[in-house]
Amino acid sequence: MSASEQDPTRSSADESGRGLLEKQALESLEVTSMALGASSHRDKPTAESKSSQSLAFGGRTIGFWSGVMLLMNNLAGPTISLMPPLAQEAGWLSMVLVMLTVGVLSMACGVMLVCAMERMPDYNDSTKRIEFTDIIRFYVPGPWDSFLLIIYHSYLILTLMSYIIQSAQILDYVAMDIFGCTTGVSLGKGLLIQVHTVCGSANGDSVSPFGEMSVLPLSMILVAIVCVPFAVMNLDDNVTLQWIAIAGLTVLAALWIQFLVEQPDFPQPLPLVTTSQQGLIGTVLFNFAFMSAIPSWVNEKKTEVGVKESFASALGYVIVVYTAIGVVGGMAFQPFFATDQNLFSKLNSSGLWTPRATVAVYPVLQNFTSIPVLSILIRYNLQSSGWSSCSANFLAFAFPWVLSIPFYSGQGFDRVATIGGLATSSVINFAVPALVYSRSSLSC
Numbered sequence: 001m002s003a004s005e006q007d008p009t010r011s012s013a014d015e016s017g018r019g020l021l022e023k024q025a026l027e028s029l030e031v032t033s034m035a036l037g038a039s040s041h042r043d044k045p046t047a048e049s050k051s052s053q054s055l056a057f058g059g060r061t062i063g064f065w066s067g068v069m070l071l072m073n074n075l076a077g078p079t080i081s082l083m084p085p086l087a088q089e090a091g092w093l094s095m096v097l098v099m100l101t102v103g104v105l106s107m108a109c110g111v112m113l114v115c116a117m118e119r120m121p122d123y124n125d126s127t128k129r130i131e132f133t134d135i136i137r138f139y140v141p142g143p144w145d146s147f148l149l150i151i152y153h154s155y156l157i158l159t160l161m162s163y164i165i166q167s168a169q170i171l172d173y174v175a176m177d178i179f180g181c182t183t184g185v186s187l188g189k190g191l192l193i194q195v196h197t198v199c200g201s202a203n204g205d206s207v208s209p210f211g212e213m214s215v216l217p218l219s220m221i222l223v224a225i226v227c228v229p230f231a232v233m234n235l236d237d238n239v240t241l242q243w244i245a246i247a248g249l250t251v252l253a254a255l256w257i258q259f260l261v262e263q264p265d266f267p268q269p270l271p272l273v274t275t276s277q278q279g280l281i282g283t284v285l286f287n288f289a290f291m292s293a294i295p296s297w298v299n300e301k302k303t304e305v306g307v308k309e310s311f312a313s314a315l316g317y318v319i320v321v322y323t324a325i326g327v328v329g330g331m332a333f334q335p336f337f338a339t340d341q342n343l344f345s346k347l348n349s350s351g352l353w354t355p356r357a358t359v360a361v362y363p364v365l366q367n368f369t370s371i372p373v374l375s376i377l378i379r380y381n382l383q384s385s386g387w388s389s390c391s392a393n394f395l396a397f398a399f400p401w402v403l404s405i406p407f408y409s410g411q412g413f414d415r416v417a418t419i420g421g422l423a424t425s426s427v428i429n430f431a432v433p434a435l436v437y438s439r440s441s442l443s444c
Helices: 008-040 047-053 064-075 079-092 092-118 133-140 146-178 218-231 235-261 278-287 293-299 307-332 343-348 353-384 389-407 412-443
Strands: 181-186 195-198 215-217
Touching: 064 235, 064 293, 064 307, 064 353, 079 092, 079 278, 079 307, 079 343, 092 133, 092 278, 092 307, 092 412, 133 146, 133 181, 133 293, 133 353, 133 412, 146 181, 146 218, 146 278, 146 293, 146 343, 146 353, 146 412, 181 218, 215 218, 218 293, 218 353, 218 389, 235 293, 235 307, 235 343, 235 353, 235 412, 278 343, 278 412, 293 353, 293 412, 307 343, 343 353
Parallel strands: none
Antiparallel strands: 181 195, 181 215
16 A cells, blocks of 8 residues: 555645645746736737737837838828819929928928937837827927827828728719719708719719719718728738838829820920919828828837838838829819819819729729728827727727718818818927927937
């Protein structure tokens, strides 16, 4: 008979001791795992950190060219369709000078924003992120910080609205081409709401097939269905889409210039400089501004990626493409800047298959890849500010779509771009970087 069989008390004690040792070993492994996870929290968030944040942030995986593509696509907004009439209204030299001036100013402001970000105490803490709203709260004293936070989110929402509106307008013309009609829900006077179908091409030279009618187009719902699945991802998950978008934009820009120079009225004389500069300056300020994406990009770019080199590459590409489209497009047609027409409505009314096809492809390659990024930026900043997942998702996804409906028809898109440029973009993309940089220098 063994000793354990002879003494049950001893056997029980041995089993208890082994159980205690096993428990201590497991606890030691758990502590080690937690320590390793904390050291690489920013690169690979742990399951616990993800659950506590509801929607996890991305890791440091974005390389140089992927970052450039992301910044390019953030810069190359839907206002490219407004460049030809703006060149006619303001003059070709004005367009060139405004583009260059705002480009240089944007790069300087971007560098200042990153410098201020690097001087914050939490910047070198790998377990923490610094978003745009965190920079404002750190450097700007109350109550001005609350005011700037409202301006910042208003800017993102207005930018997102411009993408949504233009994408829906383009898809409506695609439906007109394929099916001969497009459908929307009429939001006319009173409380009567009815399904209203527009057929034919009577409004083919307008920005919308519905003309000035107030409607909820079904195309806007389609835009939401396509974009929301990508918007719930993280920023680094959308990098492949940015490569596709910029490659496609380059091809489309070449096709547009070829079409424009083949117009019978080309080359129409363009004024050198005029006294009507407000529309050009406001639109360029609104479009050539990417400060809102910089902190999130810095959080997820690889450490060795250069900031200045990335900015110069992205801005240089967009300045060349936009200036070429604006000047050549302005020379291709009789003056139409006083109407609600733009480059895309001109392409749609050409009657040619290739120009109309490019208009259909553009929102898929450019707008549909930018809408998710803007929604992600809104969500990142709201959650970094302590908002709940439900509230952040509503403001990032649902609210901009609802707010876009009244601005869909007529010159609503132009108003959103111009107002956004003058009222919000200039503050967030130029005033705030200079302010936080100056305050960061004083604190050193």
